[in-house]
Amino acid sequence: MLHIEQLSGGYDGKKYIQDVSFHVEKGEVLGILGPNGSGKSTILKLISGAMPYSEGTVLLDKKPLKNYTPKDLARKLAVLPQLHANTFTHTVREVVSLGRYPHQRSFFSSWSDEDEQAVQQAMQQMGITKYEHVEMAFLSGGEQQRVFVAQALAQQAEVLFLDEPTNHLDIAHQRQLLDVIRTEAKVKGLTVVSIFHDMNLAALYCDRLLLMQQGRIQTIGRPHEVLIDAQIEEVYDTRVAIQPHPEQAKPQVTILPMIFEDTPITIRKNHLQVTPQYAVFKSPLSLRTLSSAVHNAGFGWYDTFVNRTVSPNYEHQHVEQEFGAFLRQEGFLPTSTVGMMTALSMDAVVANDYDTPAGKFTVIVTAGVGKAIDVAEAYKHGEAVTIGTINTWIILNAHLSDEAFVQALITATEAKVKALQKAGVTDTISKTVATGTATDSVLIAATQQGTYIQYAGTATPLGKWIGKAVVETTVEAIETYKRLKGTGK
Numbered sequence: 001m002l003h004i005e006q007l008s009g010g011y012d013g014k015k016y017i018q019d020v021s022f023h024v025e026k027g028e029v030l031g032i033l034g035p036n037g038s039g040k041s042t043i044l045k046l047i048s049g050a051m052p053y054s055e056g057t058v059l060l061d062k063k064p065l066k067n068y069t070p071k072d073l074a075r076k077l078a079v080l081p082q083l084h085a086n087t088f089t090h091t092v093r094e095v096v097s098l099g100r101y102p103h104q105r106s107f108f109s110s111w112s113d114e115d116e117q118a119v120q121q122a123m124q125q126m127g128i129t130k131y132e133h134v135e136m137a138f139l140s141g142g143e144q145q146r147v148f149v150a151q152a153l154a155q156q157a158e159v160l161f162l163d164e165p166t167n168h169l170d171i172a173h174q175r176q177l178l179d180v181i182r183t184e185a186k187v188k189g190l191t192v193v194s195i196f197h198d199m200n201l202a203a204l205y206c207d208r209l210l211l212m213q214q215g216r217i218q219t220i221g222r223p224h225e226v227l228i229d230a231q232i233e234e235v236y237d238t239r240v241a242i243q244p245h246p247e248q249a250k251p252q253v254t255i256l257p258m259i260f261e262d263t264p265i266t267i268r269k270n271h272l273q274v275t276p277q278y279a280v281f282k283s284p285l286s287l288r289t290l291s292s293a294v295h296n297a298g299f300g301w302y303d304t305f306v307n308r309t310v311s312p313n314y315e316h317q318h319v320e321q322e323f324g325a326f327l328r329q330e331g332f333l334p335t336s337t338v339g340m341m342t343a344l345s346m347d348a349v350v351a352n353d354y355d356t357p358a359g360k361f362t363v364i365v366t367a368g369v370g371k372a373i374d375v376a377e378a379y380k381h382g383e384a385v386t387i388g389t390i391n392t393w394i395i396l397n398a399h400l401s402d403e404a405f406v407q408a409l410i411t412a413t414e415a416k417v418k419a420l421q422k423a424g425v426t427d428t429i430s431k432t433v434a435t436g437t438a439t440d441s442v443l444i445a446a447t448q449q450g451t452y453i454q455y456a457g458t459a460t461p462l463g464k465w466i467g468k469a470v471v472e473t474t475v476e477a478i479e480t481y482k483r484l485k486g487t488g489k
Ligand SMILES: Nc1ncnc2c1ncn2[C@@H]1O[C@H](COP(=O)(O)OP(=O)(O)OP(=O)(O)O)[C@@H](O)[C@H]1O
Pocket: 011, 012, 016, 034, 035, 036, 037, 038, 039, 040, 041, 042, 043
């Protein structure tokens, strides 16, 4: 739909845009990114005909842009208008109706049903119908922005150019606007080129991204080809982390600030308090955590870790809500707390500090093995899941990579299996060596200070010590469990 070849141009004879070539297919949404002054708006002006270009070609639907009359061009191409003070005395409806100008045959031609329908639909899409008769001056910045987008949509052009359309908009209206634009592209074949400062919105809604640097294209491609940390860091001179969006297969960019400095801390088992209802480990700073907990599982940052004792018949339809209510009642902040459950009494908690050549860490285990299972024979067990539960926590004074977190979790799980073997725990039905219980949980937490540790598998320095420590502590916890059982606790 749009072919740009070796385009150069700028202001006062100075070529701010140099040798830019790209194309945009019909129905595609292309996002333009780049630092301030990198030439994003200038490109848009050159390819929309708002400014003449000095070299190169711009083909709109195979025809040079220069060969279009202004009215023909307006039927083909809509540009999100900038905020104009002279629209302030006009009503919303009047401003949106201006979008129909290219479709009027003459100045005096009458307003058609088609015109009316286009205006009504655009106002409805942007959620501004209720302001229809309000003057622009009485609207907020975000509301005015939506009126201008509606004007561009009412134009019903084949190509839409937007310069930071979500500027001024709250998140609900950002989503609404970009949902509408993307739907128009995918359902009606609207071709969209839009400038974004928000890389995350651009990644989410655009098919491809074009990254500008000093008037040239640094790179163009699908979001995961453009949003690469080293590339973004170079172009924007800012440290970033790229992570997946939680629901869509799209990269998201997080700024890594330079100014925060954490007070150095050392985690030891004296941060653990045990009460009859729960064991709680309270860290002076939030720890990066990976766990399979009941409350706040997965990766996150937490400063409170609770292992709560519940009845073996504990059953709740909404465990997450019930657990949250319990935490609040006990004075813990649910958003900064990881929570697990066990049917064991809190006398069964075993905590050991390890001071190893690979670092200092603490292992805390509760091992209820009354309902132990051999994973190979688990299919012989009924549906009912009883809370037996081995809860294994490893809290490290170290800076772990994501790989190291996952590897530490694997190492800890393997060590747990070995401990069950060593302690002679068997599957209640098959009588073969047990590998765990039905509801075991693991937690790896780290201060993210000090030595950076890339790997934590069994052959690595840290992995070796985690293996030894988890086997030892789990065996001790199983013996404690058996002793308590013997005394009827
Ligand atoms: N009207 C103008 N007259 C002269 N120079 C201009 C004009 N508008 C922009 N420039 C210059 O052109 C260069 C590119 O500006 P442009 O507005 O295209 O950048 P941008 O990437 O859109 O920046 P921003 O993110 O700040 O909006 C800048 O160095 C700017 O100073």
